[in-house]
Amino acid sequence: MYNFELVKPSTLQDAVAALKSEDAQALGGGQTLLPTMKARLAMTEQLVALSGIDEIKGICTDDDGRICIGGATTHTAVAEGATGYPALASLAARIGDPAVRNRGTIGGSLANNDPSACYPAGALASNATIVTNAREIDADDFFRGMFETALDEGEIITEVKFPVPEKAAYEKFIQPASRFPLVAVFVAKFSDGVRVAVTGAASDGVFHWSEAEEALSSDFSEDAVKSLTAPDAVGMISDLHGDGTYRAHLVKVMTARAVKAAV
Amino acid sequence: MTKVTMTVNGKSRTADAEGRTLLVDWLREGLRLTGTHVGCDTSQCGACVVHVNGAPIKACTALAQELDGADVTTIEGMANADGSLGAVQQAFQDYHGLQCGFCTPGMVMSAAALLKDNPKPSEADVRHYLEGNICRCTGYHNIVKAVMAASGQEVAPVAAE
Incomplete structure (x- = not known):
């Protein structure tokens, strides 16, 4: 170094x-x-x-019922402390391994926007708001492709606000050597519709699977997912662990599993 | 260079660190505590796990200067006060939980962290918790047995006996 x-x-x-x-x-x-x-x-x-800045650490609930997590909060702290949003706590509890979770932070993960990271899926599916030292950014506007975000130079994620869905689950098909997802899907059912975010699959990083969102918004069931065609393999990551067609197939499988697991 | 001071295995220790000095290098080169191993140096293998402020972390993926003032426990701090092996270490010996021994410091530190949070883990708990610690010799079975034994639970005897 x-x-x-x-x-x-x-x-x-x-x-x-x-x-x-x-x-x-x-x-x-x-x-x-x-x-x-x-x-x-x-x-x-x-x-x-950023680890010494206490004001951007910790978990609380705001007046709108959103779970608010400081940007420098570790995965372990979210896994143990985000009790108001069990699917998100479960996502945090499955990142990497215990030693990684004791250091890695939610703000770091979102700012890096690795195309196979877990948190981008959780933030996008939950319609989270990413708060920085300068402004608030909707998750829908935040992720801009592989390792790219809406953050400006020197901008710091201070907090992430997660609306809590009626039902949600994160299902991860793990790539065991890296412990990143090969493909993972976060499904969140809100009163006004369902959001489905996919990570690990596309070269551009996390994305909404809009066909599944539409189908699940009218019928929140595994069958609704099974009746869909898997997303287009064009634009999916192809590497030694799996080609684009395989990843596209996994998107459908993991979405169905997430719907089944959603509580 | 900056002077960095931490409480290491209960004693205040000071050594120089550059900005880029990793905790594991500070421990090994600065304090000559070479029990903590560098296996992969890419944050994958867990051989360098130590406890910082009570929680296991990979010492190859943390900066010494950032941890100035921290409380650190390394494998050298796991023995009993009289120098005999600590419970987890003794169980690794009794159940042949090591072959070449290179991964063992990290395995022992991770196992100790698990048992602190979960004193009676199931075998599945042990395997899950140790997923960040890679051993290329043992096939893990005896490591899991050692951790189960260290937790005071019944363990089937090792195959050699």
Whole structure:
């Protein structure tokens, strides 16, 4: 790893100021960024650690009943603390392995937007609001393709607000070597419709499976999914673990399983 | 270089760290605590697991400067006060939970973290919890037996006996 200066602000204000300097990079839990830097696929002059900022950690419920999670909250803390949204707590409890979950954060995962990460599916299916130091961004506008988001340079995710669905489940077909999903689907049934978000499948990252959303909004059942044609394999990731057709097939299978598991 | 101080296995320890110095390198090079191993160096294998403020983390994927002031327990801190093996370590020996031993420090630290939260895990709990610790020798069966035994539960004898 190339050397850098580590900065450890204890307030959001100081972190925002530190990230204004040229070639500064925010560090969440580091479970992706540090391996990437060790492989010399990324480098920076200054790394700004967000782990010491207490004001962007923790879980609460707002006046609208939304579960609000601070951007620097670890996966372990969400798994244990997001009791008001069991499907989301379950998603967090299955990321990586215990040691990774003790460091990795929700803000880091969303800001990185790995096309196979778990949290983007949870945020998109839940119609979450991503709050930064500068503004609020709807999940529908946040994810912009592989490793791309609506975040500006130096913008920090301070909080993520999740509306709690009537029923929801996250079903993950795991790629056991990386412990990332090969394909995973988050289904969330709200009073005004169903949202289905898929991760691990498409090269552009997390996406809505709109045909399934439409079908499930009128009939929330496994059969409604089974009657659908799997999404187009064009645009799906093809690698040694599975080609695009296989992944497209898995989207349908995992959506049906998520509907069955939804509580 | 910056001086970094942590409480390591109950004692205050100080050593230099660059910005990029990983916790595992700070422990191994700075304090010469070489029990914590670097297996893959890509955050996959779990050989470098230590406890930081009570929770297991991969010491190869954390920065020493960021953890200034932390409370760290390494494999060297797992023995009893008289120097004899701790319960988890002894169970690994009794049940042949290691062959080459390279992954063992991480296995013991993860197992100890599991037993702290879940003193009587099922075999499935053990296998699930250890999914971030890779062993290329044992086939895991004896590791799982060792953890079950360390939790005081009944374990079938090892095949060699």
